[in-house]
Amino acid sequence: MDKVNLRRRILRSRAELDETTLRESSAAVRELLLDQPWVQMAGLVACYWSFGAEPSTHGLILALWKHGATVILPVQRADADLDWAVYDGPDSLAPGPGGYLEPVDVRRGPDAIRTAALVLVPALAVDRTTGVRLGRGRGHYDRALARVGPNVPTVALLHEGELIEGVPAEPHDQPVRLAVQPSGITRLVQM
Template structure:
């Protein structure tokens, strides 16, 4: 069963990567504007002053306009930094310091706060490849967020960010897969 889910996930991730690469610049720009609007709504609705987010890569739903707004609004944003042990450290965003990670995604640079820094966040915004209608998140296969979310006893609300066509009826699941509380797409916010 687990092998089947792994195989299905691998195929689905490849399909999603291909679809994401086919989005045009105008479409990506419009999506980024809509996503930023919905993410701002989410932060305001939760009264969040300290959040976690991520630096979006070239073909991901863009968090960049939202991160700029959060910085201007005085919201503390924690950005992830990968560790060799599969966990995530966190740094406070300064809006500028990043480098390309060897796996191809942008990663923040700054003073490492350790995994426990996430415990003080009011809202977690996480990347995903796909989300299903029960709130199960399919990531990119490295397990960073599943381990992080699974280790939190009293976690704040968690919302994933995907394109509209990546919110689907069901995603392949394994035992370690974590649910999220909602999803933000260019067309809106869905709560589970």
């Protein structure tokens, strides 16, 4: 299946998820991550503010922040790259140009992700063999992931059934090293 059709299929499946399933899925993903020592010890975490039917990151970000981690969130740039700014609590977000909530803090530049000890990224699906993630098709996160060091955990947050075989890959696609679904954490690419 090509990326466009696979993306449509997964977005359609996500649209059919009820509020209870979304809430329970997000809570399971959050708790799995917060139980990991490599998450607990990460001083600087790059994450994203979820929207729609994505596994919610809102509670995860708040928990990381309350436990002393510095969390940076993406800010969309006009050149399709991602800038980064620090999350400083729920009141530190405002709608950005794409309608997504973004931090209002000082922009740290696209290379700020290089200093993260943990990188959490959105994905519609991830290939269980190669770690290639299917995003929304704009390449923001492939550019960002290309800047991340080889020993940093890069983690895609998924709903159950979104870790699959056969995600189409292109030369610019950057694999993630781990995928988290409500049923568990899967290591995909060696660090």
